[in-house]
Amino acid sequence: MIKITRFFYIHLLVLPLIAVAFFTKSQMTFFIAYGVVLIHELCHLLAALCLNVKVYSIIVMPFGMTLRLDSSVMRSPKKEAAIALAGPLSNALMLLFGFCLFDVYAPSLNFYLFMVINGALLVLNLIPVxxxxxxxxxxxxxxxxxxxxxxxxxxxxxxxxxxxxxxxxxxxxxxxxxxxxxxxxxxxxxxxxxxxxxxNSDILIMREMIYEKEKLKSDSLIPSKMICVHQNTPAKRILRKLNLSTFYIISIIDDNMRILRTVTESDFIRSVTAKGYGILSKDVV
Incomplete structure (x- = not known):
């Protein structure tokens, strides 16, 4: 990787790709394609900054660019959706801008290339995968x-x-x-x-959820919720109910509806991580 700024990097394989583009006299195609992708990623970046989501890096890859956030799991689904939507929205706006100038630049091959690349990126990035x-x-x-x-x-x-x-x-x-x-x-x-x-996606998610104390420090306060579970309830069933926008207090009860213990979600996740995904709630300490 070639470091340009604190969070902007260029992959080494991009350099020979640029050389090939100049050698084959297709540099205009190369720069139009990367220009469109750059605007796409910059809109992701702008959305992340507006929503106070930390960005780790932007990397120029041989076949595109990628934006990496500080956290591997977004703690706010609404923010994740907004940041993800910003990219395709930029392509839609560029297509709209192109249609407005269609009569002026329609004969140009570069103009058609600009429109095709935007359309392809818009369709490709909206595939739900x-x-x-x-x-x-x-x-x-x-x-x-x-x-x-x-x-x-x-x-x-x-x-x-x-x-x-x-x-x-x-x-x-x-x-x-x-x-x-x-x-x-x-x-x-x-x-x-x-x-x-x-x-290891489930393990990764649980690891992210353990950082609730850090979230409390940074956000000062977050919504909390108390849930009661029977001692024989599989722990994985409880984990499915947790999300990153709420801090959970979990009370474990017996057959007589008496509270055996009360644990925080962080303690609950640590027990599951240590003892295995298949344990029962009564085994949580």
């Missing part, structure tokens, strides 16, 4: 209604359906119209990304 913006928006919406851990599983199921459709469409286009394998390659990339994200 993480790490694309559409997947992040869907995940944020599901978190709001179902909780953090179920959201990860539901989003993966939705993603597999769309990845399957993309691959089927790619195969049909390849067979019927002798097209290029781009859709198949996109489907393979999304499947690989989803499989990589699935690894």
């Amino acid at each position: 993480p790490p694309l913006d559409g997947g992040r928006i869907v995940r944020a919406a599901v978190i709001h209604h179902a909780g953090l851990i179920p959201a990860a599983k539901i989003t993966r199921r939705i993603s597999y359906v769309f990845i399957g459709l993309i691959c089927v469409m790619g195969v049909l286009l390849l067979i019927l119209f002798r097209g290029n394998p781009s859709l198949i390659m996109i489907g393979a990339f999304l499947f690989y990304s989803l499989a990589d994200e699935k690894k």
Whole structure:
């Protein structure tokens, strides 16, 4: 990585790509494509800064750019959806701007390239598959209604359906119209990304939730909620009810409705992390 500023980096493979672009006299195509992607990512960055979400870095990759946030799991589903939506919205606005200037620049090949790249980025990023913006928006919406851990599983199921459709469409286009394998390659990339994200996702989420004390220090106060659970309730069922925007106090009761113990969600998660995902609530200490 080449460090340009505190949070702006360029991947080393970008340099030979620039050299190839100049050698093949396609530098204008290269700069238009990267310009559109840069605006897309800068809109993500602007949305994150407006919502007081810390940004770790922007990295220029050989085939695009990526924005990395400080936290691997967004603590506010609404903020995650807003930040994710900012990118596709920028492409939609650039398309609208292009249509307004269509009569002036329509004969230009670069103008058509600008429009095609924006349209392709808009459609691609709205596919509901993480790490694309559409997947992040869907995940944020599901978190709001179902909780953090179920959201990860539901989003993966939705993603597999769309990845399957993309691959089927790619195969049909390849067979019927002798097209290029781009859709198949996109489907393979999304499947690989989803499989990589699935690894230890529940553990990652639980680790993020342990930082509630830090959240209390930074935000001064957050909503809290008390829930009562039977001692024989599987701990994983309780974890599905937790989310990052609320701090939970959990009372564990016996058959006679007496409180055996009361624990915070942080203590609850630490016990599950130490003893295993399949323990019962009575085993939490």
